[in-house]
Each structure stands twice: as structure tokens, then as C-alpha cells.
Amino acid sequence: MQRDSKPHKLIVFAVIHQIGSQFDRTCLLVNCGSDRTLWRYGKLYSAAFDRRTESCRCCFPNHQIYFFEKVFHFINKMAKVPHVKLSNGKEMPLIGLGTWKSKPGQVLEAVKVAIDIGYRHVDCALAYQNETEVGRAIKAKIDDKTIKREDIFVTSKLWNTFHRREKVLECCQKSLKDLGLDYLDLYLIHWPIAYKEGDELFPKNEKGEMLTENIDFKETWKGMEEVYEKGLVKSIGLSNFNSEQINTILSISKVKPVALQVECHPYLNQNKLIEFCKKHDIAVTAYSPLGSPDRPWVKPDEPSVMADPRIKQLAEKYSKSPAQILLRFNVQRNVIVIPKSVTEERIRNNFEIFDFELTPEEMDQISNFQEKYRYCHLNWLKNDPNFPFNIEF
């Protein structure tokens, strides 16, 4: 009985064979404080310890519980996803799960699986029309104690029909309600272009052309600062803004944008925009990092960055997939990636990018690909005065 109520002092060593996210190869050496030392080697995920491993032979059951709690705590600390420090001191994980085009029926499972694998960052937006399911998945993982709210970084975005200063709060509150959260970690202006305000997320005229409005995005930024000041969002930033538009925001902001989300992959390396952001202490997130093969407007003759022979060659060299090479390229230069997938094997594959390194020459080679291609071009808005892709960067 004495041993039951006073657990052994546990000394737990975790040897991560492959640095980073390969937690399923984690080897644990457990010394239970008695004269017996146990080795446990099993499937360990950041928070999902496989409880089927052999039971501790020298402890009573409550010691085992204590033991598992210690191990969870320890592994969770060890297993932290690499992150970028934002200019306001907050930490943003270098990889997150994208959710655009993820159907409500699939995204619930995708987010749950991702969290089990170790993702601690989800990229959402009101316009994706699936935030309710994403929120249910996050709640399920909080309820089953895999994560706490503060362990996961949730981004959402202000949609184009809410650009009027007074409408920003409404849009933010809708995302919060749908996600079932009381704060967002990051809130972005989705696009610098305003659409006609109203119930339609994609308002069009009878010819099928998008209806836009002339709202100054400086006004929108003021609304963003207000939701920040109310404590509804921990950080604010921009998406799809070019360097001139970012400069405009910087010139009027009380609260600086800490992050910019833009399309980024070897066919659109964004080298100049990244350099510009670095100077202003703005973290960059790469969207469509795999070339967005499921984008709704895809045409069969468009180039595929995932199928590029040089990327495939590197994949062979490192025994990795082309997707992993594309993601590694960005994270290795401190650019956050948010690949979207609803397929468990790919969600896992995309996460396993912290156990190898491209050489400086390979990074240079990829950075200097001559192909230039923008998958999310939004060409149908190119006559709008705020269209962001009419200048070099």
C-alpha cells in the first residue's frame, strides 16, 4: 500500500532518433527508480502514446498512470512543432493544415487526424464555409485531452464582403462562433479587394462577374485593430497584399501586421516579397505550397510543380515524396507552410519534413527555378484598383 500511494521517482529519457516530427520513431528509456530499468519502444505520437506497450512490471497500477502522465507531458514538450517567433512575441508553428476546399464531411476527420499526428496549427477562413466542422474537430481533441486550446494555433480570415470598418467585428465573431472558440491566434485580411456587402459571399452580376466595392483597406485595417484590442484575436495580419499595399498598412497602423499569407512554391518563390517582409519583421506563410492541384479553375495544360523532374529527383535522393521536398524548401528558409489534405497518409507525409535537410546548393537551385506560375491568380479581378498582382511583388 505504501508503494501505491507514493510513486517511484521516474526518470524518463526520450531519444528522438530523427529530429523533429518523427515521433513515431521515438524511443523511450524509462528508469522506474527501482533496480529494474525498462526499455519501451513503441508508436509514440506527440500526444497519443500507444498504451498497448507492455505494462510496467515493477509498479502498481496507479504508478502506471503517473508514469503515463509524466511521459505525455515530457513527450509533448519534446514534440513541439518548430515555430516562427512573430514580432509580437507569439509563436506560430512552421506547419499547419490547410482547409480550403476540404468538404465539411471530410474536414472533421482530417483535422482530428492532423492533431493526432502532431499538427498544432490550422488555417481556416470564413470563405471556406467549413469552420463549424473544423471547430468540432478541435473541440473533440480538446475534450479527449490530446490538446489544450492554447496548444493549437488557429488562423482565420476576414472575408471580402466585410471590409467596411464596422463589419470586421461581425465577420470575426461569426468565425469565432462557427469555430467554437473565444479567440483566434491570427486574423488576416483575406484579400485587399472588397466585394459588394451583403449575404452573398461571392456576389456576381447577371454576366457572372464579381461585384466589387470601393472600400479603402486602410479602413478595414482599423477594424482589424479594433477586434485585436477587444482581445478576440491574438495577432493580426494580411493575405494577398503586395509590398506597396503592405507599406500603406504599415504607414497608418497602430498595431503592426505580424504575418503575411501568400501563394509560395518553387514556381512562385516570392524571394523579393520574403526579403521585404523580413525587413519589416513580418512572418510569411506559403499557401498552395504544393501548387494547389485541386483548385477549382485548374486546366489540364497548366504546369504542376509537384511533377517537376528536378523536384522528383530530389525526392528520390532523400527517399521523400515530391510534396515533402516542396514543403521542406519553404520551412528550411523559415517560411510557414499550410498544405491542405483530407487524406490521412498525405497529412502524415506532409508533416514528416523535419528529419532531413536540403543542401545550400539545392536550396539555391530551387530558389532559381526559371518557371514562374501563379495558381491562385484571380485574373477575373485584374481591373480592380486594389488587385495585388499587377506589380512585381
Ligand SMILES: NC(=O)c1ccc[n+]([C@@H]2O[C@H](COP(=O)([O-])OP(=O)(O)OC[C@H]3O[C@@H](n4cnc5c(N)ncnc54)[C@H](OP(=O)(O)O)[C@@H]3O)[C@@H](O)[C@H]2O)c1
Ligand atoms: N489566403 C489565401 O488566399 C489562400 C489561397 C489558397 C490557399 N490558402 C490556404 O492554403 C492551404 C493550402 O493551399 P491549397 O489548398 O490551395 O493547395 P495545396 O496545399 O498546395 O494542395 C492541396 C492539394 O494537394 C493534394 N495533396 C496534399 N498533400 C499531398 C501529398 N503529400 N502528395 C500528393 N498530393 C497531396 C491534396 O489532395 P487531398 O486533399 O485529396 O489529399 C489537394 O488536392 C489552403 O487549403 C488554405 O488553407 C489560402
